[in-house]
Amino acid sequence: GAGVSQSPRYKVTKRGQDVALRCDPISGHVSLYWYRQALGQGPEFLTYFNYEAQQDKSGLPNDRFSAERPEGSISTLTIQRTEQRDSAMYRCASSLGVSSSYNEQFFGPGTRLTVL
């Protein structure tokens, strides 16, 4: 596709339910990043992948959060047993890959998650 896409764009769920957020990166992009953005704040890093390998998950808040990218393309961020504090915009970004020169991260439109 032309850019990074994310689905769903909006998700409303009840506390305790599991949710899965999908990110489809730009074709050919090696690196994929997940960020979370609370209302009135800037995005915060969650995790990133190079190809299918999860390189860093230091930003995941707790073990209810997990992410995968099994074939090195589409990625899914899963939140188990959601809590109201999980409500935020979840953003995905992709880049060509890690190299000696910086590769720009292209961001998707985000998924707005609301936990009731």
Added chain:
Amino acid sequence: AQSVTQLGSHVSVSEGALVLLRCNYSSSVPPYLFWYVQYPNQGLQLLLKYTTGATLVKGINGFEAEFKKSETSFHLTKPSAHMSDAAEYFCAVTPAGGTSYGKLTFGQGTILTVHP
């Protein structure tokens, strides 16, 4: 570790006036610095970046920023504001190398309002 502080969560200017959005950063290693713009219901778009070389960088839509190492600043400017510049702006930093390379740390954002 890196951090970013954006002075002023809201900035209001008149159309045609100078735009100045302030960003100060903290980084234990040489940084790469970025400004992103976010329009409603859209993803983050890169305005400009500093990686190496000239400290005054020019971006899209007439924006520019100057990296001042001694002041640990990367302020964003535009000589003459246009109504279409109204948006939220984020300053971000990533280390130029090391294990955190590529992980963006964002400021809290500045909402720019442009009055006719």
